[in-house]
Each structure stands twice: as structure tokens, then as C-alpha cells.
Amino acid sequence: MGKPGQKVARVIDDYELEGLDETLVDLWTRDDSSRKSIRELADLVNAEIVSAVVGSELQGMTPMEYPPDRIATRLAARSSTDSRFEDVSQGDINEVTNWMESEGIDVDSLTNDFVTFGVVYDYLKNYHDAKASEKYRKSSSPEELKEKVTSRLDGLKEQVETVTKESNRSLENAGILQETNRTVTVDIRITCVNCGREYPAIEFVEANGCRACDDELTGPVTE
Numbered sequence: 001m002g003k004p005g006q007k008v009a010r011v012i013d014d015y016e017l018e019g020l021d022e023t024l025v026d027l028w029t030r031d032d033s034s035r036k037s038i039r040e041l042a043d044l045v046n047a048e049i050v051s052a053v054v055g056s057e058l059q060g061m062t063p064m065e066y067p068p069d070r071i072a073t074r075l076a077a078r079s080s081t082d083s084r085f086e087d088v089s090q091g092d093i094n095e096v097t098n099w100m101e102s103e104g105i106d107v108d109s110l111t112n113d114f115v116t117f118g119v120v121y122d123y124l125k126n127y128h129d130a131k132a133s134e135k136y137r138k139s140s141s142p143e144e145l146k147e148k149v150t151s152r153l154d155g156l157k158e159q160v161e162t163v164t165k166e167s168n169r170s171l172e173n174a175g176i177l178q179e180t181n182r183t184v185t186v187d188i189r190i191t192c193v194n195c196g197r198e199y200p201a202i203e204f205v206e207a208n209g210c211r212a213c214d215d216e217l218t219g220p221v222t223e
């Protein structure tokens with residue numbers, strides 16, 4: 001396993017996304033409102049991957065309703081439990097998956113190459129020594145601090161998934177593990193001891209803690 005963030009370097013290479021590395025650094029270190037969050041950058045990388053595949057496999061031909069970023073969103077939702085995809089229906093996902101497969105595209109290997117925001121964060125740190133702009137660091141805005149924490153958790157999650165997949169594969173090669181299709185999911189969860197509710201760790205941070213207890217504390221006072 002290479003250093004954290006290596007996956008981004010690999011997909012930039014594999015899909016010949018020339019210049020994307022500089023674009024990522026540039027967009028993340030900007031000092032104004034054109035700055036992109038790590039999450040937006042991960043979406044950008046995945047849309048670029050889809051663009052490259054559509055360009056090489058389909059000569060750029062896609063139906064009007066399927067611009068690369070929309071395809072990428074639907075495919076990312078396919079293997080994610082992230083609440084930001086809750087608007088993407090299973091029907092939407094199937095529609096785009098079936099269409100791509102009918103065009104001869106291996107959707108599984110395509111989505112395996114998708115990057116999560118934690119990996120993009122590691123990539124910018126480890127490969128480009130990039131730091132969020134001075135303005136964002138000095139002010140240490142809550143959003144910046146949260147981005148740092150959630151990116152780190154997401155990066156660790158991805159690393160554990162990779163190690164698990166790789167060790168499964170070596171057991172499989174040694175004939176110890178049966179050869180089957182499998183997916184690996186690492187789930188970090190936080191439980192609010194106060195009310196007993198459980199959340200994915202990243203969602204918990206992004207929501208500024210337990211939503212239920214938060215409502216209780218700040219909600220309308222009843223007589």
C-alpha cells in the first residue's frame with residue numbers, strides 16, 4: 001500500500017487527467033469564494049473520470065440527461081450510504097448503470113476508481129504539501145475545522161477498506177479464502193450516550209453533534 005492519497009495520483013495517471021493535480025491544488029488553496037471544499041474536489045475528480053471514460057469508450061456521446069457530473073453522482077450513490085445521496089433514487093442509479101453497461105462499460109471497475117473526499121485531502125497534503133489558504137486556516141472557521149476532521153476520518157476509513165481488500169485477495173490467492181464477489185464497508189459510528197441515538201461519525205461531526213439532543217436543547221420551550 002502506498003502513502004495515503006496515492007489513489008488520486010494513480011487515477012490521474014490511469015485516466016490521463018493531465019493538469020488535474022494543479023487544478024485541485026489551485027481550487028483548494030484559493031482565498032476567496034471560488035475556493036472549493038474537499039468534497040467538491042472529490043466530486044470533480046469523479047466527474048473527470050467519467051468524462052475520460054465517456055470520451056474514450058463512447059467518443060463523448062452521452063444522452064442529454066447524462067452530463068458526466070450527473071453520471072458520477074448517481075454512480076457514487078450506488079455504493080455509498082452517505083446522506084447527501086438520499087435524493088438519488090435506486091431507479092436513477094439503475095437507469096444510469098444499465099445504460100453504461102449496455103454501452104460495454106464495466107461500471108464496477110469504474111466506481112472502484114472513484115475517490116472519496118478523505119483520499120483527496122490526503123493527496124493534497126502528502127503529494128502537494130498543500131494547505132488550505134491562510135485566510136481559512138487563520139480564521140479556523142468551524143467549516144474548515146470540520147472539513148479537516150471529516151476528511152481525516154474518511155481517509156482512514158478508505159485505508160482500512162484498502163487493507164482489508166488487499167489482505168482478502170492474498171488469502172484468496174493462497175487458496176485459503178473462497179473466491180467470491182464481495183464488498184468491504186468500514187463504518188465508523190458515534191453513539192450519543194445521552195439519548196442512545198447512533199450516527200455515522202462523519203454525519204455526526206457535520207451536524208455539529210447529536211441532532212436529537214440539539215433539538216431538545218435549542219427547541220421551543222414547552223410549558
Ligand SMILES: [Zn+2]
Nearest residue numbers: 192195210213
Ligand atoms: Zn443525543
